[in-house]
Amino acid sequence: MKRRDEEEFMTFASARSAPLFRSACLLTGGDVHLAEDLVQDTLGRMYAGWHKISTIDNPAAYTHTVLVRTFLSHRRRRSSSEQPTDALPDTGAASAYDPALRVTLLEALGRLSARDRAVLLLRFWEDRSVEQTAAILEIRPGAVRNQSMRALARIRDILGRDLSELVSS
Amino acid sequence: MPIEEDFTEALRATLLRYEPDTRSIVQAGVRNGRLRRRRRAAALLAGGTAALALVGLGAAVVPGQLSGRHPVDHSLATPPALPLSSGSGAAPGTAASTAAPTVAPAAIAVTVTNGTAISGRANQILSALLAAGFSHRSVAASSFPAAVSTLTYGPGEAVEAHTVAVALGLPADHLKQGTAAGLKLVIGADWTKGTTFPGPH
Numbered sequence: 001m002k003r004r005d006e007e008e009f010m011t012f013a014s015a016r017s018a019p020l021f022r023s024a025c026l027l028t029g030g031d032v033h034l035a036e037d038l039v040q041d042t043l044g045r046m047y048a049g050w051h052k053i054s055t056i057d058n059p060a061a062y063t064h065t066v067l068v069r070t071f072l073s074h075r076r077r078r079s080s081s082e083q084p085t086d087a088l089p090d091t092g093a094a095s096a097y098d099p100a101l102r103v104t105l106l107e108a109l110g111r112l113s114a115r116d117r118a119v120l121l122l123r124f125w126e127d128r129s130v131e132q133t134a135a136i137l138e139i140r141p142g143a144v145r146n147q148s149m150r151a152l153a154r155i156r157d158i159l160g161r162d163l164s165e166l167v168s169s
Numbered sequence: 170m171p172i173e174e175d176f177t178e179a180l181r182a183t184l185l186r187y188e189p190d191t192r193s194i195v196q197a198g199v200r201n202g203r204l205r206r207r208r209r210a211a212a213l214l215a216g217g218t219a220a221l222a223l224v225g226l227g228a229a230v231v232p233g234q235l236s237g238r239h240p241v242d243h244s245l246a247t248p249p250a251l252p253l254s255s256g257s258g259a260a261p262g263t264a265a266s267t268a269a270p271t272v273a274p275a276a277i278a279v280t281v282t283n284g285t286a287i288s289g290r291a292n293q294i295l296s297a298l299l300a301a302g303f304s305h306r307s308v309a310a311s312s313f314p315a316a317v318s319t320l321t322y323g324p325g326e327a328v329e330a331h332t333v334a335v336a337l338g339l340p341a342d343h344l345k346q347g348t349a350a351g352l353k354l355v356i357g358a359d360w361t362k363g364t365t366f367p368g369p370h
Contacts, residue, residue, distance in 0.1 A: 001206075013195045015278075015306035021189035026180065036189065040197040047202020048209065058296045105183045124177045125184070127282075127311045129289030152172050163175050169325055 001050065009050050013043050016060055020067055026121045028089045029110025038074065042067045042126045064126055065136050068118050072137075075114040108158040116151035177311040178306045274298075275338070277351045278306035284315030290356045294337070297364035301336045318357040318366065319343050323350035338365040 001009070017039060024035035024042075045066055046053055053059050109117055115137065122128040123137060123144070133139040133148075156163060279298055283291035291309035297308055320329035320339055323346070330344050330352055337354075343366070347353070360366055 010195065010199075013198055014191055015304070017189055017191045017198075018187075018192045019308050021194065022184040022187050025184060025187050034186070036194060036197075039189065040201050043195065043198025044201025046197055046204055048205035050202075055302050059290075060299070060308070061292060061296070089317055099302055110366050120176070123288065125180050127291040129287075129292075132289060132292070137359060146299050152176060152310060154173055155176060159339050163172070163179055 001047070005050055005054070008054060012054075012059065013046065016063055017043070019060075020063065021062060023067060023121055023125065024071070025106070026109060026125060027068065027114070029112075029117065030106030031110075031138075038071055039069060041070050041074075045070070050078060068122065068136055072114060072118060082159050084091050104159060104165055105163075112151055112154060114155070116147060119144060119147045120151050120155075174313060174356070178313070179222065181310075182250055235274045272329050274302040274332060274343030275304055276305040277332060277352065278308075278332055279354050281307065281311070281354045281356065283311045284312045284318075284357050285361050286314065286357045286358070287346070287361055290361070294354065294356055295362055298333070298336065303336070312355060315355045315357040316342070319345060319355050320349040320355045321345055321355075323347060323352075326352060340366070340368060 020042060021035055021040045024038040025032060028038065044061060046059075046063055053062060053075040056062055109120070112120075118137060119133060122133040123130070128136065130141045130144045133144045137144070139147075177260070192299070238317060279295075281291045281295045281298070283289070283360065288311075295309040318339065320330055320334055320343060322344065327346070333352060333354065334341065334344055336353055
């Protein structure tokens with residue numbers, strides 16, 4: 001890679017790694033090690049194709065698309081590897097939120113299917129439209145609507161009142 | 170509050186606490202990428218060798234097959250094309266910059282959040298900002314419902330905020346100074362279409 005491209009990539013990757021990592025944490029249901037692997041893998045793909053990717057109009061959105069696709073193909077390769085997470089990083093950041101609830105939400109997410117988490121991530125965290133989500137996951141828009149409704153209902157069932165508690169605190 | 174909004178807010182409370190070790194993760198990403206490039210180069214080389222072998226074979230057995238073989242070998246040797254969808258259906262780059270900013274857009278990162286009932290708005294506006302040269306550190310996210318679009322900026326960021334406002338055609342009374350650093354643009358119910366603010370200027 002040319003030096004200028006390399007520098008450009010480094011700036012991009014440094015700026016995107018935290019948002020990518022957070023999205024990856026959602027996808028993995030709080031498994032930070034798997035999330036790190038996913039981000040590394042995604043950045044690696046970006047690096048390898050950077051001369052093409054750097055010219056598209058929203059490389060950041062594209063990178064998140066690659067993250068989701070990498071995650072889903074990863075899941076297909078080792079589908080039996082679901083491990084409940086027990087080690088969450090203590091970032092020490094001041095927050096009004098109870099860490100226990102934080103774990104609860106990720107645990108609830110961890111009990112959904114990988115594709116459910118992907119739909120929730122794209123729709124409610126990355127603000128993608130139904131159509132964009134459908135294109136990324138290669139399913140029909142109707143399926144996106146159904147799946148996000150069902151997945152949200154499951155989250156509500158698992159968490160009960162905890163979700164609104166988490167928000168109102 | 171509807172469950173969608175509760176959920177988004179719960180995600181915010183949860184995920185914003187996650188901070189990766191950026192340096193090591195980027196370094197690992199670069200290592201991963203270099204490995205991918207080497208593998209790709211090796212695959213190209215191997216593909217080329219295989220093509221030559223087939224050429225040899227074809228020439229030895231059925232010379233007429235040669236031309237028919239070639240496209241197949243070529244497609245095997247070519248790395249799979251990246252699906253270059255930008256992840257956004259929005260038409261980018263309509264935002265016009267009229268005033269000469271004193272801070273380069275590339276140095277300005279904006280957190281765009283969608284406070285409308287229409288999903289995808291934050292990403293549409295983000296695409297326009299990126300197309301107009303704003304920083305790739307800019308991000309899009311979901312948000313609480315908001316009636317009015319606002320651009321909040323931190324202390325000492327008035328010039329940056331102005332540059333963003335000009336690019337989006339956002340009137341000055343939609344700008345307000347906050348206490349936290351960073352530019353935060355909330356897309357409200359008064360801005361449900363387009364990447365330029367529709368109100369009177």
